[in-house]
Amino acid sequence: MGLLRLLSRIWDAITSFTRPPNAATLFRRADLIRQEGRFEEAAELVAHGLRLSPNNGVGHLLSAYLHLVFRQIGPAKSEFESVLALDPYHPRALLGLAKIALEERDLAACRPFLDKALQYYPDFPEAKALQDMVSSWTTAPAAPGQRPVYAGPPIQVEKLKPPAGGREFVLAQVDGTLVFSQQGDKDAEDLAGHVTQVYRIATATLQRAGLGALRRGIVQAATETTFFRTNDRLILALSFPQDVKVGFGLLETDKLWTNSLRELGVRA
Amino acid sequence: MSAEPAIPRPASARAREFRRILAEMLKIDRVRGGIVVAADGLVITSSLPRTVAVEPLAALTATLGRELEVGADRLKRTPFHTALFSADDGTVFLGSSPVGFVVVLGDREVNVGLVQWALRKALATLEGAWGPQSQIPASPEDI
Numbered sequence: 001m002g003l004l005r006l007l008s009r010i011w012d013a014i015t016s017f018t019r020p021p022n023a024a025t026l027f028r029r030a031d032l033i034r035q036e037g038r039f040e041e042a043a044e045l046v047a048h049g050l051r052l053s054p055n056n057g058v059g060h061l062l063s064a065y066l067h068l069v070f071r072q073i074g075p076a077k078s079e080f081e082s083v084l085a086l087d088p089y090h091p092r093a094l095l096g097l098a099k100i101a102l103e104e105r106d107l108a109a110c111r112p113f114l115d116k117a118l119q120y121y122p123d124f125p126e127a128k129a130l131q132d133m134v135s136s137w138t139t140a141p142a143a144p145g146q147r148p149v150y151a152g153p154p155i156q157v158e159k160l161k162p163p164a165g166g167r168e169f170v171l172a173q174v175d176g177t178l179v180f181s182q183q184g185d186k187d188a189e190d191l192a193g194h195v196t197q198v199y200r201i202a203t204a205t206l207q208r209a210g211l212g213a214l215r216r217g218i219v220q221a222a223t224e225t226t227f228f229r230t231n232d233r234l235i236l237a238l239s240f241p242q243d244v245k246v247g248f249g250l251l252e253t254d255k256l257w258t259n260s261l262r263e264l265g266v267r268a
Numbered sequence: 269m270s271a272e273p274a275i276p277r278p279a280s281a282r283a284r285e286f287r288r289i290l291a292e293m294l295k296i297d298r299v300r301g302g303i304v305v306a307a308d309g310l311v312i313t314s315s316l317p318r319t320v321a322v323e324p325l326a327a328l329t330a331t332l333g334r335e336l337e338v339g340a341d342r343l344k345r346t347p348f349h350t351a352l353f354s355a356d357d358g359t360v361f362l363g364s365s366p367v368g369f370v371v372v373l374g375d376r377e378v379n380v381g382l383v384q385w386a387l388r389k390a391l392a393t394l395e396g397a398w399g400p401q402s403q404i405p406a407s408p409e410d411i
Contacts, residue, residue: 036283037304037312037367068308069368071337076308099309102331103338126309129324130331187343194339201335202353205328205360209320209373212355219336222346228353246381 023053030062039069057086064096073100091117095127102130105197110134133204159263163252167224168239171260172196174232179264195237199230218246227253236260282367286313289370289390296386298378300358305330306368316373325371333362333369350387352380363387365394 021029026049034042043066050059064079077100083093098113114131117124160180162169168191169182176196181188203214217228226239227249236257240249286304290313293302301316309330314322336348351362361372361383370390374383 035310035312037286037306038282039306039367065306065308065310069306069310071307096308099327099331099334103334125321125323126327129327133328133331190343194335194343197335198332198339201328201332202360205325205332206353206355206358208325208328209358209360210317211358211360211373215354215356217351217353219348219351221340221348224345 023049023056023059026052027056027058027062031058034062034066039066042066043070055086057083057090060086061090061092061096064093068096068099073103076100089116089120091121091124091127095124095130098127098130102134105193107134107137129204129208133201136204137200159259160256162238162256165240165244166238166252166256168226168237169256170195170237172235172237174199174230174235179234180260191237195228195235199228199235216250218249225249229253229257234260234264283312285393286367289393290315293370293372293383293386293390296374296379296383298375299383300373300375302370302372303329304368304370305333307334308368310368312368320373329360329362329369329371333364336362337364349391350384352384354380359383361387363391365391367394370394 026045030042030045030049042062046059046062046066050056050063053059060079060082064076064083067076067079077097080093080096083090094113094117098110098117101110101113111134114127114134117127118131162182167182170188170191171180172178172192172195174196176193178188178192181191198217199214202217206212206214213232214230219226221242223242224239225242225244226237229236236253238253238256290302290304293299294315301320303314303316303322303326304312305326306312307330309327311322311326316322316325336351340347348364353360356376358376359374359378359380361374363370370387372383372387
């Protein structure tokens, strides 16, 4: 009997190399190589696994993650929804949908996903961090045309003239209310919405890192560099062509910031 | 002037490359920590002070990186390469790559120009594994 058992084990070991892997094995492998940043290979394994086991929650979750990595938001959303169809309280799928809702600036959709994830898994650190962040936002950035109107002191436009080369100058309150903009109304609202969202998330990030409240920001892209200046009430953003010297940009942004505060009667 | 496409490195080298990049950033004076985080919030590698929890910070930095990407797209701007956000006690630097985001934390006296330059070099290395190299200034003073 001992010899038979030994032969059987040897046979199993040999055939395990030639037998095609099952879905669970594929997903396990995919998850491991995903954690090394080998996303294309992981995506191939996940797709293979889901062909073998189309209703596997782990497979759909990995697929959702990989779509997010490749910035394919629609398919990622659909995969997270597939996970929830199998397990309505899956915390990571709920977190994934919350993040997508946040990207879409749909705070009304984002909050319930986070609340539900934390209802069953209160020690879920990523969900808690996002919930802490969004709970401090009084209102979501409103849809175009529904943005709250600035009701502060009147502003003399000529005193808020951006420097030569400066463009897309926008001044907003931290709740997203547009105070002043160099651009037309529609673009200005979109810009103020983005600037406010960056302010909010950067503020939460700095606080989480124990570094204090946001004061300045610089965002460098291929064609422009944008400078941010903020306090706990106002956000100023001003862009320059990409080749601007950072020192010049900072100096000009500071001048405009000082003028803006003076104009609004706000102390620095 | 070669127009040849970049040849992707063997995939197994990628994880090592991430760790090496982060280790290089951590050598800079006054840099206190860093993370390489994928766009989905997955932490690929990290080194942070004990007082800072990895997962919450990774979730927030990935969200910030995505807002900068999505916002630029919405405003029909070009995608961001690097960003920094300063507070009273330090600065968070963020670099965008196809892999995700490279995040560096500096204290209040960190040399901002030096970190930005090193970050751009790191991003170019990452892009080298995924696609074309971007232009890097010769020195931090050229930024």
